[in-house]
Amino acid sequence: MIPGLKRLIPIVILLTVPVVGCHSLSKQNKAVTFWAMGQEGKHLETLLVKFARLHPEIPVKIQRIPWSSAHEKLLTAFAGQSTPDICQLGNTWIAEFESMGALTPLDSFVLGSPVVRSSNFFSGIWQTNVIHKKLYGIPWYVDTRVLFYRKDLLAKVGYRNPPTTWREWAEVSKRIKRASPPNEGNFANYFPLAHNNPYVPVILIMENEGRFLKKNKCYGAFEDPNTVKALQFYVDFFKNGWAPKNMSRVSNIYQGFQAGFFSMFISGPWDINEIRERVPSLRNKWGTAPMPKGKKSVSVAGGASLVIFKSSKRKSEAWKVIEFLSRSETQTDFFKLTRDLPAVRKAWSDSSILSDPQIRAFREQLETVQPTPKLAEWEQIASKMQEYLEKVIYGRMTLKQAVIDLDRDVDRILEKRRWLLSQNLLPE
Amino acid sequence: MKKTYQIAYIFLAPALLTLTVFFFLPVLAALGMSFTDFDIYSIGNLARTRFVFLQNYQHLLHDPLFWKSLLNTAYFVLVAGPLTIFVSLFTAMALQSSLLRFKSFFRLAFFLPVITNLVAIAVVWRYLYHPRFGLLNYILALFHCGPIDWLGNPHWAMPALILLATWKNFGYFMMIYIAGLQTIPGELYEASSLDGANWWRQQWHVTVPLLAPTTLLVTIMTVVGYLQFFAEPYIMTQGGPLNATLSVVLYLYDQGFRWWKMGYSASIAFVLFSVVFLAAVLQLYLGKRREAWG
Amino acid sequence: MIRNTAKSLLLHLCLFVAAAFTLIPFLWMLSASFMKNGEATLFPPHFVPTHISFQQYAILFHELNMGRYFLNSTILALGVTGGSLLVNAMAGFAFAKFTFPGKRPVFTLLLTSMIIPGQITMLPVFLLLNKLGLLNTYWGIILPGLASIFGIFLIRQYVSTIPDSLLEAAYMDGGSSFLIFWKIIMPLAKPVLITLALFTFMGTWNDFLWPLIVMTKDSMYTLPVGLAGLLGEHAQDTELMMAGSVITIIPIILIFLFLQKYYVQGILVGSIKE
Numbered sequence: 001m002i003p004g005l006k007r008l009i010p011i012v013i014l015l016t017v018p019v020v021g022c023h024s025l026s027k028q029n030k031a032v033t034f035w036a037m038g039q040e041g042k043h044l045e046t047l048l049v050k051f052a053r054l055h056p057e058i059p060v061k062i063q064r065i066p067w068s069s070a071h072e073k074l075l076t077a078f079a080g081q082s083t084p085d086i087c088q089l090g091n092t093w094i095a096e097f098e099s100m101g102a103l104t105p106l107d108s109f110v111l112g113s114p115v116v117r118s119s120n121f122f123s124g125i126w127q128t129n130v131i132h133k134k135l136y137g138i139p140w141y142v143d144t145r146v147l148f149y150r151k152d153l154l155a156k157v158g159y160r161n162p163p164t165t166w167r168e169w170a171e172v173s174k175r176i177k178r179a180s181p182p183n184e185g186n187f188a189n190y191f192p193l194a195h196n197n198p199y200v201p202v203i204l205i206m207e208n209e210g211r212f213l214k215k216n217k218c219y220g221a222f223e224d225p226n227t228v229k230a231l232q233f234y235v236d237f238f239k240n241g242w243a244p245k246n247m248s249r250v251s252n253i254y255q256g257f258q259a260g261f262f263s264m265f266i267s268g269p270w271d272i273n274e275i276r277e278r279v280p281s282l283r284n285k286w287g288t289a290p291m292p293k294g295k296k297s298v299s300v301a302g303g304a305s306l307v308i309f310k311s312s313k314r315k316s317e318a319w320k321v322i323e324f325l326s327r328s329e330t331q332t333d334f335f336k337l338t339r340d341l342p343a344v345r346k347a348w349s350d351s352s353i354l355s356d357p358q359i360r361a362f363r364e365q366l367e368t369v370q371p372t373p374k375l376a377e378w379e380q381i382a383s384k385m386q387e388y389l390e391k392v393i394y395g396r397m398t399l400k401q402a403v404i405d406l407d408r409d410v411d412r413i414l415e416k417r418r419w420l421l422s423q424n425l426l427p428e
Numbered sequence: 429m430k431k432t433y434q435i436a437y438i439f440l441a442p443a444l445l446t447l448t449v450f451f452f453l454p455v456l457a458a459l460g461m462s463f464t465d466f467d468i469y470s471i472g473n474l475a476r477t478r479f480v481f482l483q484n485y486q487h488l489l490h491d492p493l494f495w496k497s498l499l500n501t502a503y504f505v506l507v508a509g510p511l512t513i514f515v516s517l518f519t520a521m522a523l524q525s526s527l528l529r530f531k532s533f534f535r536l537a538f539f540l541p542v543i544t545n546l547v548a549i550a551v552v553w554r555y556l557y558h559p560r561f562g563l564l565n566y567i568l569a570l571f572h573c574g575p576i577d578w579l580g581n582p583h584w585a586m587p588a589l590i591l592l593a594t595w596k597n598f599g600y601f602m603m604i605y606i607a608g609l610q611t612i613p614g615e616l617y618e619a620s621s622l623d624g625a626n627w628w629r630q631q632w633h634v635t636v637p638l639l640a641p642t643t644l645l646v647t648i649m650t651v652v653g654y655l656q657f658f659a660e661p662y663i664m665t666q667g668g669p670l671n672a673t674l675s676v677v678l679y680l681y682d683q684g685f686r687w688w689k690m691g692y693s694a695s696i697a698f699v700l701f702s703v704v705f706l707a708a709v710l711q712l713y714l715g716k717r718r719e720a721w722g
Numbered sequence: 723m724i725r726n727t728a729k730s731l732l733l734h735l736c737l738f739v740a741a742a743f744t745l746i747p748f749l750w751m752l753s754a755s756f757m758k759n760g761e762a763t764l765f766p767p768h769f770v771p772t773h774i775s776f777q778q779y780a781i782l783f784h785e786l787n788m789g790r791y792f793l794n795s796t797i798l799a800l801g802v803t804g805g806s807l808l809v810n811a812m813a814g815f816a817f818a819k820f821t822f823p824g825k826r827p828v829f830t831l832l833l834t835s836m837i838i839p840g841q842i843t844m845l846p847v848f849l850l851l852n853k854l855g856l857l858n859t860y861w862g863i864i865l866p867g868l869a870s871i872f873g874i875f876l877i878r879q880y881v882s883t884i885p886d887s888l889l890e891a892a893y894m895d896g897g898s899s900f901l902i903f904w905k906i907i908m909p910l911a912k913p914v915l916i917t918l919a920l921f922t923f924m925g926t927w928n929d930f931l932w933p934l935i936v937m938t939k940d941s942m943y944t945l946p947v948g949l950a951g952l953l954g955e956h957a958q959d960t961e962l963m964m965a966g967s968v969i970t971i972i973p974i975i976l977i978f979l980f981l982q983k984y985y986v987q988g989i990l991v992g993s994i995k996e
Contacts, residue, residue: 063939063940063941064940065940065951066951066952069951071686072685072686073938075468075685075686075688076685076935076938077938078471079471079688079848079849079852080848080851080852080857080858080938081852081857082857082858082938082939096468099468099469100468100469100471100472101472101473102472193668193669194666194668195666195668245580245669376468376469380687387671390668390669390670391670394582394669394670396670412487416465416467416469419478420469420476425469425473425475425476433820433821433822433823435820435899436816436820436821436822436825437816437822439812439813439815439816439820439899439903440812440813440816440817440828442808442809442812442813442868442869443809443810443812443813443868443869443874444813444828444869446809446865446866446868446869447832447869447871449850450843450847450850450865450866450869451835451838451843451866452835453846454842454843454845454846454847454850455838455842455843455846457846457849457850458842458843458845458846461845461846519737519740522733522736522737523737525733527726527729527730527733528730528733528734528737529734533741534737534741536979536982537740537741537744537745538740538741538744539978540744540745540748540975541744543924543928543974543975543978544748544928544971544974544975545927545928545930545945545946545970545971545974546928546930546946547930547946547949547950547953547967547970548751548946548949548966548967548968548970548971549747549967550953551751551949551953551963551964551966551967552747552748552750552751552964552967553747555750555754555762555960556747556750563746563750595743595744599744603986627729652837655839656839656840656841658841658931659930659931663950663953677839677841680841681841681931684844684845685935690845693845694842694845697839697841697842697844697845698842700839700841700842701838701839701842704837704838704839705837708837
């Protein structure tokens with residue numbers, strides 16, 4: 001044996017053995033892994049203290065994921081077979097993960113459950129979780145988007161109440177813009193232009209009864225006249241200088257809202273808390289209102305559901321956690337922590353929800369919410385739409401051309417779906 | 429030397445094995461993947477994959493976004509490259525000056541951006557570029573210019589990233605130039621200063637020609653590196669506004685790891701590789717030709 | 723004489739302005755990281771915190787997983803550095819001091835592959851690591867990082883300059899190649915090993931794209947990935963992000979200050995043309 005080689009052997013072994021060793025070790029923890037996003041992740045610990053008392057045998061390990069990269073992270077985790085047991089999933093994503101075969105159907109769990117019954121939940125929201133007649137998620141909280149507005153700034157231009165129709169909305173925007181000093185660069189509204197944040201145009205299309213897709217969701221339908229009209233209305237906000245083109249100018253929307261850089265924006269219930277915490281000086285100066293009406297007042301059926309991944313080894317323990325989170329008293333506690341609106345009807349009777357004036361608009365809006373199309377490619381299609389709208393807003397393209405190009409791109413994105421359907425490789 | 433070459437193979441084995449498993453085979457696998465439509469549907473079920481041969485590449489040719497990303501990358505390389513080279517050459521010359529004190533301080537100051545992490549840097553720069561509170565616009569305002577919406581304006585976003593990349597990288601090439609300058613014999617300068625040439629003319633007639641080989645190397649390094657421009661737009665602008673900062677690598681990342689169109693993404697990677705390869709070969713060829721012409 | 727003084731003044735002035743350009747972002751980062759929430763976004767800008775506050779650092783370590791990210795980055799950087807030193811040194815030694823069939827073609831292949839963009843291999847390596855169950859483990863970063871063509875090249879350049887006579891003498895005494903490698907080559911190549919270690923350590927520490935893809939669990943994030951994640955979630959909290967940045971770059975700056983000499987040498991060796 002060569003003396004030098006002897007010294008090398010342990011090193012080589014050291015380099016190769018732990019590959020196997022450390023991997024098997026990590027499998028031994030018994031905790032239910034739970035991924036949650038943004039502020040829900042922040043407050044989940046507090047919420048689950050009671051659960052730990054009830055079920056000390058089921059430890060729960062929470063991981064927070066930033067919303068901005070949540071979609072990528074989840075897909076990567078799925079491709080890498082490192083998905084958690086339970087996950088908070090935006091209910092627009094459920095179809096996508098279902099089509100990949102990533103989710104566990106929950107019907108059998110619901111059958112035996114004393115807590116989770118479909119009749120306890122808002123039916124429109126429950127339906128967003130049903131795909132091909134199977135249930136894949138339990139609604140956790142509901143949200144939708146409404147108009148946030150500065151009462152004092154609207155009053156300044158003669159509007160005691162928030163705008164209720166598209167026409168009023170445009171009018172009040174015009175007046176605010178006119179009233180602001182020209183070099184201040186103030187705007188009336190703020191709409192995010194980030195490609196992963198397409199909800200404003202989506203809501204406007206719904207309000208105008210426009211279509212996104214046609215023929216069994218196999219082709220784009222953005223050339224639909226109602227859709228084009230809604231998009232025109234949206235684009236005009238930018239063209240008229242009633243909304244800023246550049247996101248970077250509004251690196252902090254709360255400061256912008258406080259400074260009067262814009263007086264109206266469209267967002268979800270989480271921002272009620274954020275505004276209260278970050279800019280307390282605005283107290284009583286702002287309010288929320290249902291979406292101004294197009295053909296009707298509609299908003300998007302948002303919110304998140306709890307899903308169990310197919311690869312989970314602890315499905316029954318995971319279900320216990322979901323059951324706990326679906327109790328009406330837990331839902332009420334959750335609301336107090338996050339201002340996320342309960343998905344369980346009964347929880348709404350709690351006085352803290354009823355008495356909150358800024359929640360009222362959401363309650364009204366929830367009566368008329370619509371889900372976005374349920375298909376795997378939806379995120380990508382919505383992101384494409386934003387991309388083209390941005391071009392129109394910057395004057396690089398007419399809207400007419402944009403929807404033609406958009407439909408062509410959407411058709412291309414859906415080519416795989418058409419093929420899968422034709423080969424019966426997708427259940428539909 | 430002993431002629432037992434089997435031992436050489438033992439020494440080579442770990443490195444070649446690693447490179448084969450994690451580099452050479454994956455390159456071939458990626459080539460294969462680029463002929464399929466491997467995507468999100470394929471992950472759960474391989475039956476949902478088709479062999480499409482060159483279709484991905486055909487799509488690329490008709491994909492306006494891909495062309496946009498290629499143009500953006502070319503813009504970045506052609507502006508940031510020469511700028512970086514110029515700044516690094518200039519600072520190297522200044523640091524070599526016999527009049528200079530505090531040499532090591534300056535060297536460290538110029539080198540700090542090179543060794544720090546881009547994500548950390550991006551945090552500060554995003555802020556320096558802020559249209560309302562940013563330091564840059566604050567300085568511009570002192571000169572009664574601006575304000576410029578650096579990252580929010582499609583015309584300024586790329587220049588902003590070019591400025592950032594130059595700031596971050598010039599120190600590295602400056603070091604290489606300093607090494608090159610140290611090989612130039614001092615007599616040459618003495619000879620030319622006896623001829624009455626001033627400092628600028630000396631630099632132009634002595635330094636620049638003698639540094640040609642170094643410049644060739646630096647050029648290849650910047651071009652190959654800058655063609656793979658990714659982290660700056662990913663963190664600072666996400667490719668926006670209006671896709672003005674969408675680079676080829678960012679596009680391939682989006683297609684591959686955001687939408688999981690793995691096959692398509694692989695074809696982008698190969699086109700990128702061809703571009704890098706051609707650029708490197710072309711520069712070597714031009715460099716050789718210049719040498720031949722003397 | 724006077725002309726020289728004027729020249730020298732001008733030169734120093736220019737360089738100080740340039741140095742200000744490179745240093746101000748760092749000073750601003752440091753200063754803002756000690757500010758309370760919202761102070762950095764005041765207008766006109768505050769350059770110095772009114773009260774030094776460690777609030778941001780406390781948040782990073784208590785509420786956000788910064789300590790864990792730091793640990794991950796350290797483990798990975800050390801692991802990759804240690805492993806790759808050995809692997810690359812062995813290969814570099816073989817290329818420098820042995821003749822064997824296939825030497826030239828293999829070496830040429832390695833040199834030409836240096837220009838293959840790493841992004842090509844990302845997808846297949848990701849799928850491969852997935853098959854091996856190595857995603858979200860340290861090995862997912864360490865194994866692919868064990869061999870680097872640049873490292874092999876660097877070490878080969880240096881080891882070639884070690885005179886053969888030294889090795890011949892050792893062979894005469896009946897030493898094996900392994901003994902020679904360990905007892906003679908490694909100690910003599912210490913400067914280049916330190917250089918390569920430095921390069922690898924910094925490269926791994928600062929790497930962003932690959933850990934972003936391999937590590938999907940929060941508990942496995944490295945500092946840059948964790949920081950980018952915070953940027954997504956806490957974009958509004960400028961001061962917090964600045965503190966995170968400071969923590970990310972301080973170790974690298976310290977290491978560099980101590981080992982500057984070797985780093986510069988590395989650049990020089992690497993830039994000598996074949």
